[in-house]
Amino acid sequence: MREPQTGEFEGGTAFADGDFVPLSEAKISLFDWGFTRSDATYDVASVWNGSFFRLDDHLDRFFASMDKLRFRIPYTRAQVRDILHACVRGADLKQAYVAMVVTRGVPPRGARDPRLAENRFYAYALPYVWIASRDKQLSGIDLHVSRRQRISPASVDPTIKNYHWLDLVQSLFDAYDQGRDTSCVVDADGCLTEGPGFNVFVVRDGTVRTAHRGVLEGISRRTVIELCARLGIPLREQPIPVDDLRDADEIFLSSTGGGVLPIARIDGQPLRLAFPGPVTTRLYDAYWAMHDEAAYSDPVRY
Ligand SMILES: Cc1ncc(COP(=O)(O)O)c(C=O)c1O
Known part of the structure; x- marks a missing residue:
């Protein structure tokens, strides 16, 4: 070749x-x-x-x-x-x-x-592709919480990165119809799963939570989990009823296409703390700083 x-x-x-x-x-x-x-x-x-x-x-x-x-x-x-x-x-x-x-x-x-x-x-x-434009990141991403269900993990193993995206794409159209920027979908119990190209994290009273199942095990999700351990930020992987998103202090997304992305509003309503909140900001800074660590870097052979 x-x-x-x-x-x-x-x-x-x-x-x-x-x-x-x-x-x-x-x-x-x-x-x-x-x-x-x-x-x-x-x-x-x-x-x-x-x-x-x-x-x-x-x-x-x-x-x-x-x-x-x-x-x-x-x-x-x-x-x-x-x-x-x-x-x-x-x-x-x-x-x-x-x-x-x-x-x-x-x-x-x-x-x-x-x-x-x-x-x-x-x-x-x-x-490099950002899942949200720079302008949108600065003005604040408005996340639509869809009632659509992510394809069941009993049907498609979500730890296999896959193109079964019709649920996610339909939820995006719902979001756009309501003037929102992007969306996340639920599981059969009405708990948070993930969105089109990202995992979701919810912060309340200093504790970070993310869905424990029914989601892709994102590499950026793993990075956030590891950074929480390093920084002494309590983190739980557990079921998150979607109503918890509405009274979160902070919410952020994680994706290879943008790293840690703060959310400003849920279905048009600002979160309890002005965005980007303090926990999100610490994780955002730590996420990008980690890119300079040799253990995680593989220099391109130009
Ligand atoms: C459905 C879904 N969830 C989560 C993610 C985030 O995964 P990663 O952090 O590995 O980019 C992606 C990435 O494309 C995705 O498609």
Whole structure:
């Protein structure tokens, strides 16, 4: 495989069908079950100031998800790491959103047996993606608490990073219809789960809480949990009735696409403390400071 030169692909690099190509040339088949059945798994890591953040954790989660869904790719973990580095190098990105994807592939015409498909591996790097714009982060994100249910963990294991997003997308339309910025959804008991691309944390009387099940185990969620331990901030993973969001002191989101993101309003109502609250601010600062720690950094080989 020919590796790209630094900056060969302006604006982003893709790896598809064994080759590095400009983003506009990366395509998947109309008949790939990744498209027709959401039969795929993926992961998204970030590059900040020229280094991957927690790349090993993202690779662990990606390979574990592949195992659970019985995907096989012709690349080792070390080769996947090299491909991701090459994608970032190819576009010479210092701040990047870096995705790895495996799809079931295309079974022989007419076949209904997923074992007959050859799994496909894709990767790409783009300029860093924020789940909320800078303006929105400054003016304050308004979160809609949807009554829609996240797909049950009994149906789709949420620890496998997946494209089962119709619940999340519908909740986003509900949010926009009401003039809100984004949304979170509940489980069958009416407890908080997660939102489109993020985990959710609720702060009350100095204690941080986040959903204990029915959510993706976000790498940024893990970072927040670890930072709470370091900073001596009490943290509980437990069921959170959604009404608790309405009288929270602070709420924040966690995502690879933006780190710790403070929420200003819940369905139009300001939270008890002006945003960003003190606990959120400490975690926000600690989150970005952690990017400078060698243990979590993997410098891109430009
Ligand atoms: C449904 C869902 N929950 C949570 C997250 C946050 O995960 P991470 O912190 O690994 O980006 C994501 C990220 O895309 C997601 O899609």
